[in-house]
Amino acid sequence: MADRRILLKDIAEKSGLTINTVSRALKNKPDISVGTREYVQKLALEMGYIPDVVASSLRSGFTKTIGIMFDNLSNPYYMIMTELIHAELKKDDYDIMIFTSSGENAQFDLESFNKMVSRRIDGIITFLKPTPDVVKAVNTNKIPLVILGREGDDIGIDSVYTNDFEGGYQIGKYLASQGHQKIGYIGAPQDILCSLKRLEGLRTYLDEKGITMPVAQSKFLKHYDLNLVRPIDELLEQKVTAIFCFNDTMAYDVISHLQHKGYRVPEDIAVAGYDNIEEHLRVPVGLTTIDTHKEELTHKTIQTLKARMNHFDSPLVKLVNEARIIIRKTA
Numbered sequence: 001m002a003d004r005r006i007l008l009k010d011i012a013e014k015s016g017l018t019i020n021t022v023s024r025a026l027k028n029k030p031d032i033s034v035g036t037r038e039y040v041q042k043l044a045l046e047m048g049y050i051p052d053v054v055a056s057s058l059r060s061g062f063t064k065t066i067g068i069m070f071d072n073l074s075n076p077y078y079m080i081m082t083e084l085i086h087a088e089l090k091k092d093d094y095d096i097m098i099f100t101s102s103g104e105n106a107q108f109d110l111e112s113f114n115k116m117v118s119r120r121i122d123g124i125i126t127f128l129k130p131t132p133d134v135v136k137a138v139n140t141n142k143i144p145l146v147i148l149g150r151e152g153d154d155i156g157i158d159s160v161y162t163n164d165f166e167g168g169y170q171i172g173k174y175l176a177s178q179g180h181q182k183i184g185y186i187g188a189p190q191d192i193l194c195s196l197k198r199l200e201g202l203r204t205y206l207d208e209k210g211i212t213m214p215v216a217q218s219k220f221l222k223h224y225d226l227n228l229v230r231p232i233d234e235l236l237e238q239k240v241t242a243i244f245c246f247n248d249t250m251a252y253d254v255i256s257h258l259q260h261k262g263y264r265v266p267e268d269i270a271v272a273g274y275d276n277i278e279e280h281l282r283v284p285v286g287l288t289t290i291d292t293h294k295e296e297l298t299h300k301t302i303q304t305l306k307a308r309m310n311h312f313d314s315p316l317v318k319l320v321n322e323a324r325i326i327i328r329k330t331a
Helices: 010-016 019-026 033-049 053-059 076-091 111-117 134-142 166-178 193-208 229-237 248-260 294-310
Strands: 065-070 095-100 123-126 147-149 158-162 183-188 218-220 244-245 269-274 288-293 318-321 325-327
Touching: 010 019, 010 033, 010 183, 019 033, 033 244, 053 294, 065 076, 065 111, 076 294, 095 111, 123 218, 123 294, 147 183, 147 229, 147 294, 158 294, 166 183, 166 193, 166 244, 166 269, 166 288, 166 325, 183 229, 218 325, 229 248, 244 248, 248 269
Parallel strands: 065 095, 065 123, 123 147, 147 158, 158 318, 183 218, 183 244, 244 269
Antiparallel strands: 288 325
16 A cells, blocks of 8 residues: 555646646546546556545535445346436436345334435435434435335325336236236235235226135235245135236246246246336346336436435425336236
């Protein structure tokens, strides 16, 4: 390690340029000639210069960094959405920092919040619903925050999400049109509202058509047990002919387990998911699912966050995207 950190003034002294010119050259500003930019950047590399982001943020008041919060690194949906967020933010020279929740109930808790804000981020996009303590801290400290994928108007937080009721309703309509009378649902834990909304939409359509869906055909995972084997086997005991899953990742697990037990999909049992991750992840399954218009969700979320960053006390924002069924091979 060098004896001391190389500063902009060191590069300026060696190059014979002003500190301002060196700074702008390193940032690729168009008012600095290409030749000067290339010279300064090469010199900085040779001297071992590393930008001091913290010092820069103290001067400007901004770190140009957005924190992203979710709870399951193995869920490809979060990776897809985070990549879309990153690509959109890079257009305005923002970086991201990824955090995962330390809580047990798929909520954005105060411990996680404190870890995020201690990094001096400019704003937060969370896929998890904040706890009351976090909501209080957000308002007290005026930290811009937007919930992506779940409702937040009931707690006074900006939110951008898909119409989960409509998504479930469309799945019910399609499966019923294919002759399915016994449809099962495997949902996320019951304290996650969007899981309940998807089931509500499914049930509503079935009720309209006079199709009975007993309570036993609805299965919800537990936060401490996300294994799908038991709920799948219990639905098989109910003789269901179709299974609607809370998300695509669950649906893939369901298909794998069914095939392991000798069932054919969709000939014996149809399977549908939610999120349409095959739009971005080339999985050779052909899953029937609900599209959430991910690029549009991302754009709306970032625009909402920026608006909150500029005017923290502006009115609450709730933006709801329409759901759209994507019919493929599994149902």
